[in-house]
Amino acid sequence: MDYSSVLIVVPTYNERENIVLLVPEIKKALPGAHILVVDDSSPDGTRAAVKEMAGGPDPIDGLFVLDRAAKQGLGRAYICGFRWALERGYEHIFEMDADFSHSPEYLPRFIEAAREADLVIGSRYVCGVNIVNWPMSRLLLSYFGNVFARVVTGLRIKDCTGGFKCFRRAVLESLDLNGIASSGYSFQIELNFFAWKRGFRIKEIPIIFTDRQRGVSKMSTKIIREALLLVWKLRIMSIFRKTPTNACK
Numbered sequence: 001m002d003y004s005s006v007l008i009v010v011p012t013y014n015e016r017e018n019i020v021l022l023v024p025e026i027k028k029a030l031p032g033a034h035i036l037v038v039d040d041s042s043p044d045g046t047r048a049a050v051k052e053m054a055g056g057p058d059p060i061d062g063l064f065v066l067d068r069a070a071k072q073g074l075g076r077a078y079i080c081g082f083r084w085a086l087e088r089g090y091e092h093i094f095e096m097d098a099d100f101s102h103s104p105e106y107l108p109r110f111i112e113a114a115r116e117a118d119l120v121i122g123s124r125y126v127c128g129v130n131i132v133n134w135p136m137s138r139l140l141l142s143y144f145g146n147v148f149a150r151v152v153t154g155l156r157i158k159d160c161t162g163g164f165k166c167f168r169r170a171v172l173e174s175l176d177l178n179g180i181a182s183s184g185y186s187f188q189i190e191l192n193f194f195a196w197k198r199g200f201r202i203k204e205i206p207i208i209f210t211d212r213q214r215g216v217s218k219m220s221t222k223i224i225r226e227a228l229l230l231v232w233k234l235r236i237m238s239i240f241r242k243t244p245t246n247a248c249k
Ligand SMILES: Nc1nc2c(ncn2[C@@H]2O[C@H](COP(=O)(O)OP(=O)(O)OP(=O)(O)O)[C@@H](O)[C@H]2O)c(=O)[nH]1
Pocket: 010, 011, 012, 013, 014, 015, 038, 039, 040, 071, 072, 073, 074, 077, 096, 097, 098, 099, 101, 211, 212, 216, 217, 218, 219
């Protein structure tokens, strides 16, 4: 199959060690797919490493970098990447972390599932709990965070905070990208919520999520607070029916 209409968006902040290993693995899993690294001026030289892979003596085809001036959170980086993708006509647009928590081996399964879905989510909770190497505290936070988000917003997705996803372009076209406020995990809840409210078909496929082995986590209490607030905001919007209908679909 030709994957040239597929774009994998990978936000990076200090992921030099990971990204140089990840790019070839993505290419192996989905030959011909394009990759967009959205880097927030990582001090560790992530951007330079990607540029070298894209334009060095042995260049990797279809590898692009978006340079952003400062660290503004994963949500802002994805929105920038989504705009870039929509302008260039990609049909399937992925979200994927750089730290190998999202195994590239799963990529073809997303494409397969996207035949009958508009948004495919790699889910850690679709068959029990599939997380390797997370401390219990982190696992409980994620698990109960998901339960809380589901109960409060009414979203029927088992893993609403996961960041391994494939969107058909129609979903991103219909979203008001300027109106997405979140920067951390709540960004994922927000996108899922609006896709669901607009009636898009959402499918979860099981993935095993493995904790990063290289580099440093960017998780913070600010990100947790933001998610707690967002979930209540979405609930209130639901009650007052302030969520837009699927006007652009
Ligand atoms: N461009 C950009 N990328 C970011 C930012 N924050 C996180 N990322 C990237 O987003 C992805 C997920 O971030 P992680 O640090 O792995 O955060 P996490 O997955 O919540 O934390 P761990 O599970 O501990 O790894 C990684 O590829 C990060 O490099 C940011 O502010 N800007």
